[in-house]
Amino acid sequence: MAGAVDSPRPLFRRFVVVAQALAFSAPLALLRKTPRLQLSGFALALLGVGLLVGPAAAQTPDATRRGGYIFDLAGCAGCHTDVKNKGPLAAGGRELKTPFGAFYGPNITPDPQYGLGRWKEADFVRAMRHGIRPDGNRYFPVFPYTSFAKMSDEDLHDLWGYLRSLPPVAKPSRRHDIGFPFRLRFLQIGWQWLNFSTGAFKVDPAKSPEWNRGAYVVQALGHCGECHTPRNIAGATRPSLYLAGTRDGPEGSKVPNITPDPETGIGKWSPGDLADLFKSGMTPDGDFVGATMAEVVRNSTSKMTDADLKAMIAYLRAVPPFRNDIRAVAK
Numbered sequence: 207m208a209g210a211v212d213s214p215r216p217l218f219r220r221f222v223v224v225a226q227a228l229a230f231s232a233p234l235a236l237l238r239k240t241p242r243l244q245l246s247g248f249a250l251a252l253l254g255v256g257l258l259v260g261p262a263a264a265q266t267p268d269a270t271r272r273g274g275y276i277f278d279l280a281g282c283a284g285c286h287t288d289v290k291n292k293g294p295l296a297a298g299g300r301e302l303k304t305p306f307g308a309f310y311g312p313n314i315t316p317d318p319q320y321g322l323g324r325w326k327e328a329d330f331v332r333a334m335r336h337g338i339r340p341d342g343n344r345y346f347p348v349f350p351y352t353s354f355a356k357m358s359d360e361d362l363h364d365l366w367g368y369l370r371s372l373p374p375v376a377k378p379s380r381r382h383d384i385g386f387p388f389r390l391r392f393l394q395i396g397w398q399w400l401n402f403s404t405g406a407f408k409v410d411p412a413k414s415p416e417w418n419r420g421a422y423v424v425q426a427l428g429h430c431g432e433c434h435t436p437r438n439i440a441g442a443t444r445p446s447l448y449l450a451g452t453r454d455g456p457e458g459s460k461v462p463n464i465t466p467d468p469e470t471g472i473g474k475w476s477p478g479d480l481a482d483l484f485k486s487g488m489t490p491d492g493d494f495v496g497a498t499m500a501e502v503v504r505n506s507t508s509k510m511t512d513a514d515l516k517a518m519i520a521y522l523r524a525v526p527p528f529r530n531d532i533r534a535v536a537k
Contacts, residue, residue, distance in 0.1 A: 265367030273368025307384030309358030317374035353429030401442035420521025449526035
């Protein structure tokens with residue numbers, strides 16, 4: 207997970223931190239608040255602004271099928287499809303409201319004019335692994351490349367092939383509506399320097415294959431930590447409170463603690479409780495998640511294989527527990 211990085215250049219660091227903290231000190235908003243549980247472990251999968259495509263080599267049917275599965279787990283449809291206005295799949299237009307303006311999911315179909323059909327696979331990998339566009343500009347961290355950077359070469363290749371298989375849609379991407387100075391992309395160079403380091407997921411040989419698969423799904427594909435981990439002043443996640451929840455979630459909503467703490471997290475949830483949540487959205491008390499997480503269940507977790515679901519649950523039940531009651535009133 208990306209975290210704050212100490213810098214030997216304090217003046218430059220102070221400038222960048224102050225500028226970036228104004229824009230990225232809280233997770234970005236998707237939908238309105240809901241009184242229901244906002245268990246959004248996969249929520250920022252819906253914020254994947256920047257899954258981009260380009261010309262690809264021949265793709266086998268199996269690879270395309272695998273790419274479609276990655277597309278679902280990463281929640282690409284949620285951000286890049288304007289469901290509200292009945293827009294075509296992955297043609298962009300989904301509005302992402304934030305305290306600093308509105309972001310709009312771009313057209314990621316292979317249309318050569320309005321989509322990104324002129325991209326090369328190397329451009330796509332660079333965007334996912336390094337958060338850099340083909341023109342050299344950096345992406346805003348509303349696009350969770352900080353987690354996608356951990357994806358394997360095979361998964362990136364298969365996802366690329368699947369995106370190339372989608373019907374091209376001649377629909378221009380809408381320009382982001384964000385104010386000064388937050389729209390200045392050059393500031394992202396400093397943000398990345400302070401808060402981001404790329405690198406593929408590393409298998410822990412001391413853990414089981416199931417645990418490692420679950421860690422990969424949570425950390426890379428689902429990027430649960432982007433929403434469930436508190437952020438520092440510069441808007442980077444705080445590894446010391448990994449998945450411990452935050453009061454400053456989307457649109458200021460509370461995002462729950464999903465560590466196995468028995469009092470403030472999911473420590474009292476059984477594997478069956480978690481499976482019901484990810485398959486149907488039902489919580490142990492018989493309620494159903496709403497808003498963002500309901501979308502994630504519909505588009506992503508309900509489509510997981512039984513093996514991946516089991517692995518994800520095993521990993522979540524094994525992460526370090528943190529007592530962090532996000533329901534309490536902050537003092």
